[in-house]
Amino acid sequence: GQNIDQPTEMTATEGAIVQINCTYQTSGFNGLFWYQQHAGEAPTFLSYNVLDGLEEKGRFSSFLSRSKGYSYLLLKELQMKDSASYLCAVRDRTNDYKLSFGAGTTVTVRA
Amino acid sequence: EPEVTQTPSHQVTQMGQEVILRCVPISNHLYFYWYRQILGQKVEFLVSFYNNEISEKSEIFDDQFSVERPDGSNFTLKIRSTKLEDSAMYFCASMGQGLHEQFFGPGTRLTVL
Numbered sequence: 001g002q003n004i005d006q007p008t009e010m011t012a013t014e015g016a017i018v019q020i021n022c023t024y025q026t027s028g029f030n031g032l033f034w035y036q037q038h039a040g041e042a043p044t045f046l047s048y049n050v051l052d053g054l055e056e057k058g059r060f061s062s063f064l065s066r067s068k069g070y071s072y073l074l075l076k077e078l079q080m081k082d083s084a085s086y087l088c089a090v091r092d093r094t095n096d097y098k099l100s101f102g103a104g105t106t107v108t109v110r111a
Numbered sequence: 112e113p114e115v116t117q118t119p120s121h122q123v124t125q126m127g128q129e130v131i132l133r134c135v136p137i138s139n140h141l142y143f144y145w146y147r148q149i150l151g152q153k154v155e156f157l158v159s160f161y162n163n164e165i166s167e168k169s170e171i172f173d174d175q176f177s178v179e180r181p182d183g184s185n186f187t188l189k190i191r192s193t194k195l196e197d198s199a200m201y202f203c204a205s206m207g208q209g210l211h212e213q214f215f216g217p218g219t220r221l222t223v224l
Contacts, residue, residue, distance in 0.1 A: 031211065033211075033212075037154075041218075042202055042215040042216060042217050042218050043154065043202070043215050044215070045212045045213070045214070048211045050211075087153075089154075094167060096159035096161060096167045097142060097206060098144060098156045098159050098167060099154075100156065102153065103153040104153060
């Protein structure tokens with residue numbers, strides 16, 4: 001199975017940068033995902049890493065180190081609408097590609 | 112843009128009753144999933160479905176649960192005899208062949224009284 005850890009809450013100021021860390025332990029790694037979830041809504045896909053390194057997509061970047069079992073999501077130029085829960089999820093080496101989610105990090109952006 | 116749809120958005124039922132949650136995955140997607148999220152807790156995998164059969168199910172997915180793809184578009188989750196602890200948001204997701212991203216539906220909030 002998977003053991004996925006991420007901080008419970010983070011607060012940052014509008015326009016600032018926030019980094020959300022995620023550590024994982026898995027029996028067979030096949031990709032790490034970041035999803036955004038606003039309260040009462042469905043998770044929406046942000047990023048996918050399967051190889052080590054940084055993936056950049058606009059204001060959001062995600063980094064992966066497979067040897068350390070570590071990833072982070074970097075949110076730049078924070079906007080009020082970025083206030084949400086950010087979910088780290090790991091996919092293992094099974095045929096069904098199911099996701100195992102962390103508990104999520106609630107980010108609050110303040111003016 | 113194609114999207115996963117789910118009905119109903121909210122279902123209230125009495126303990127012991129049967130409920131069917133419905134999902135229409137994105138057309139031409141081949142992998143289908145049900146997840147649930149109890150209020151304030153993490154998203155949990157329930158079951159995956161591929162090639163017209165269950166490919167994996169979690170410990171949560173006991174004999175009270177079943178899934179069906181009755182036609183080419185719908186994907187349903189049935190809970191035979193609901194319990195109080197089944198109250199949660201249930202998300203359907205689908206994924207295309209060769210893709211990485213699972214697309215989630217808006218969810219059905221199930222309340223068991």
